[in-house]
Amino acid sequence: MADPGAGAAAPGAPTVIADAVHIAYTVPTGPGTHRRVHAVRGVGFVARRGESIGLIGSNGSGKSTLLKAIAGLQQTESGRVYTRGRPALLGVDAALMGDLSGERNVILGGLAMGMSRSGIASRYEGIVDFSGLPDGRDGRENALARPMRTYSSGMAARLRFAIAATARSHDVLLVDEALATGDARFQRRSRRRIDELRAAAGTVFLVAHSHATIRETCDRALWLEAGTLRMDGPAEEVTAAYEEFTRTGATPPDE
Amino acid sequence: MTLTLPPPPTATPARPAGPPPAGRRAPDEDLAALARRHGLSVSGARPPLTAYVRGLWSRRDFIAAFATARLTAQYSQARLGQLWQLMTPLLNAAVYYLMFGILMNAQHGVPDYLPFLLTGVFVWTFTANTLTAGTRAISGNLGxxxxxxxxxxxxxLSLALLQLQQLLLSLAALVVLLFCFGEFPTWSWLLAVPAILLQTLFSAGVSLALARLAARTPDISQLMPFVLRTWMYVSGVMWSFSSMAASGRFPDWVVLALRCNPAAVYIDLVRFALVRSFTAEQLPPHVWALAAGWALLAFAGGFVWFWKAEETYGRG
Known part of the structure; x- marks a missing residue:
């Protein structure tokens, strides 16, 4: 059988394989009581080099949880996620260390990811430029000197995106709605950066509310509903089917 | 198996919305085999112990920078800033001197009570703060x-190093005070180095274990102050075991057991090194073996136990 997902996709090697993945976690609901959340139920897919894959679905459908599992930051209950290299996750719960300055966060984030001090020093300016935060050079305030907890969520998301995206090229890049934050200029910049990263022979996963973003950025889409994979195919078709599904007023089962 | 095998299950062309594709997928072996063939690894899997240690070593710059950054952040809100690094232990010692040295007269029969007390407070504070920091190491850095x-x-580990740095600063202050009391450096002062190294290993090991415990059960950090206070009171931080033994109110084995507890061992070793009137008779038997044993046991045990849950930290 031919590689189908998208007819145009180059038959690249697999970079992410999800094999019957179930994810459940317990949420404390009070003293001594827990609630079990079965967030992802038996999802399987193969992602290949050069693909850019959008994840869509209603709130609570398991998109972000699945992304965390691909990143290796969420254990699976059963099934496995196989990845090439170590995926990098860019999310919006952004401040790495809130009481430290933006500058310190850039340095510590880079060191934590395994970059060398000199590597960070040579990339520092690029990271700050990319984030678009005022750094005091043009007479405006220097936001990098402020503790990160004083940032707006958009600013923090931009800086964190800049930190993670400037690291060495990743085989797999996971983006959780980072494009939805920040102003239009930053969105354009980050979209360009994602294109660059894709061109560097990686695979990109993107969770975004905006279907326009998914259609523009991705060639393939996975539609999750109540933790199950409802549809997997070209981004245009999957988003169209999802829109049809929401327009006909069918409510997602878990809401 | 060749590369033409097997078609990935996701490879089904776009299909209309329908029931969940539960039974649709190919047997799991196919995907696992595909992953193996292309050299993919399980995401988030815990690395083997040796690879883990190598990974830690390659992050040594991060470990150092994180400690420095934490230290800076800790005092960034205070007017006197970094001066608190010195003021906090000295004020603590002043309070204990007032309470125990003067009001409760614990200094009775203890020569050089002030150096005795300061050494005890500083060395104890190092272990206590390292353990407290350990309970928040994971849960306080979830971002x-x-x-x-x-x-x-x-x-x-980074937080333990930070506390070690604080201890060294406190000890520098202590040395200045010792000069004021007319105590000058002797070769025995060098014994403080191995004692503190072993204490660092011990504290870091227990801190690793507490980090794992508190990552799963945050309530541990609520309990810690009580555990630590009890531990402090039984470890002879502000009173002397010799006075306790001499009082005759406790059986010898109780005194010996308290003397052999790790906190007391490290405190008394540093006292033995720095305080001239604190002699070898006041140390428990086989004291260096005890110090090394506690350190190795705690560090090896704590490290391996922490590593065993590596993939679970920060989940959910």
Whole structure:
């Protein structure tokens, strides 16, 4: 059988394989009581080099949880996620260390990811430029000197995106709605950066509310509903089917 | 098996919305085999112990920078800033001197009570603060843990190093005070170095274990102050075991057991090194073996136990 997902996709090697993945976690609901959340139920897919894959679905459908599992930051209950290299996750719960300055966060984030001090020093300016935060050079305030907890969520998301995206090229890049934050200029910049990263022979996963973003950025889409994979195919078709599904007023089962 | 095999199950062309594709997928072996053939690894799997240690070593710059950054952040809100690094232990010692030295007269029969007390307070504070920091090492840095990959043991180890730096600063102040009391450096002062190294290993090991415990059960950090206070009171921080033994109110084995507890062992070793009137008779038997034993046991045990849950930190 031919590689189908998208007819145009180059038959690249697999970079992410999800094999019957179930994810459940317990949420404390009070003293001594827990609630079990079965967030992802038996999802399987193969992602290949050069693909850019959008994840869509209603709130609570398991998109972000699945992304965390691909990143290796969420254990699976059963099934496995196989990845090439170590995926990098860019999310919006952004401040790495809130009481430290933006500058310190850039340095510590880079060191934590395994970059060398000199590597960070040579990339520092690029990271700050990319984030678009005022750094005091043009007479405006220097936001990098402020503790990160004083940032707006958009600013923090931009800086964190800049930190993670400037690291060495990743085989797999996971983006959780980072494009939805920040102003239009930053969105354009980050979209360009994602294109660059894709061109560097990686695979990109993107969770975004905006279907326009998914259609523009991705060639393939996975539609999750109540933790199950409802549809997997070209981004245009999957988003169209999802829109049809929401327009006909069918409510997602878990809401 | 050749590369033409097997078609990935996701490879089904776009299909209309329908029931969940539960039974649709190919047997799991196919995907696992595909992953193996292309050299993919299980995401988030815990690395073997040796690879883990190598990963930690390659993050040594991060470990150092994290400690420095924490230290800066800790005092960034205070007017006197870094001066508190010195003021806090000295004020603590002043309070204990007032309470125990003067009001409760614990200094009765203890020559050089002030150096005795200061050494006890500083050395104890190092272990106590390292353990307290350990309970928050993971739970207090979830933003970092959830965003980036790095060996999680970096966090408790970094915080232990930070506390070690604070201890060295306190001891520098102590040395200045010792000069004022007319005590001058002797070769025995060098014994403080191995004693503190072993104490660092011990504290870091227990801190790693507490980090794992508190990552799962945050209530541990609520309990810690009580545990630590009890431990402090039984470890002879502000009173002397010799006075306790001489009082005759406790059986010898109780005194011996308290003397052999790790906190007391490290405190008394540093006292033995720095305080001239604190002689070898006041140390428990086989004291260096005890110090090394506690250190190795705690560090090896704590490290391995922490590593065994590496993939679970920051989840959910």
């Amino acid at each position: 970092l843990v959830r965003a980036l990959h790095f060996p999680r043991a970096s966090l408790p």
